[in-house]
Amino acid sequence: MSLPDACAPLFAHLERLGIATTTTTHPPVRTVGEARATYTLLPGVHCKNLFLKDAKGAVVLVVCPHDRVLDVNRLHRRLGPAxxxxxLSFGKADLLMEVLGVEPGSVxxxxxxxxxxxxxxxVLDAEMMAAEVANYHPLVNTATTAIRTADLRRFLDxxxxxxxxxxxxAPPG
Incomplete structure (x- = not known):
């Protein structure tokens, strides 16, 4: 199985930054439950991603370990004024495609x-960022990419x- 051409700009950008990654292809996974079967393929923290929006149109991406329990209805309290x-509520598929260019299940x-x-x-989970390596989809849900968390931060910067x-x-404040 190979990656679609749509992933090429992402990997080219990572290469320009000197960021090494390891990508493993697998059958499509759309949920954390489906992804569990891939967890033995790559070491590191396996993550979930919540694409959220508020009533005023603000868009928030929350990335955390796959087993982190979050109450979306109270999450805004935990995130705070910063x-x-x-x-918050889940963003719709059309907004996800418009803003991030990916389909549900590939966030x-x-x-x-x-x-x-x-x-x-x-918003990145502190525990996830304290790990050396974390795993994310590379724009498609037919692969998982392992990246050092310090390199993820450099990529985002x-x-x-x-x-x-x-x-x-931590409990909400």
Whole structure:
């Protein structure tokens, strides 16, 4: 199985930054439950991604370990005023495609390469970022890419995104 041409700009950008990754292809996985079968393929933290929006149109991408339990209805309290979003809900598929250029089931922080207007507020789980390596889809759900978390941060910085690292395991404040 090979990666679609749509992934080429992402990997070219990572290469320009000198960021090494390891990508493994697999059958499509759309949910954390389906992805569990791939967890033995790559070491590191396996992650889930929540594409959210608030009533005023703010868009938030929350990235955390796959087993992190989050209450979307109360998540805005945990994120606090630095993020600024109020009462979050899941973003629709058309908004996801418009902003990140991916389909549901393929959400990933690597898709921020497509957010040229920097509409997305990026929230990364502190525990995930403390790990050496984390795993994300490379714009498609037929592959998983392992990347050092320090390199993920460098990638996001290169795109001009403001990143909020939040302890999502802590009780809401």
């Amino acid at each position: 993020v600024g979003a109020k009462r 990933t922080p690597l898709a921020l390469i497509n957010d040229r207007d920097r509409r997305v507020t990026v 290169s795109l001009g995104h403001v990143v909020h690292v939040v302890d999502l395991a």
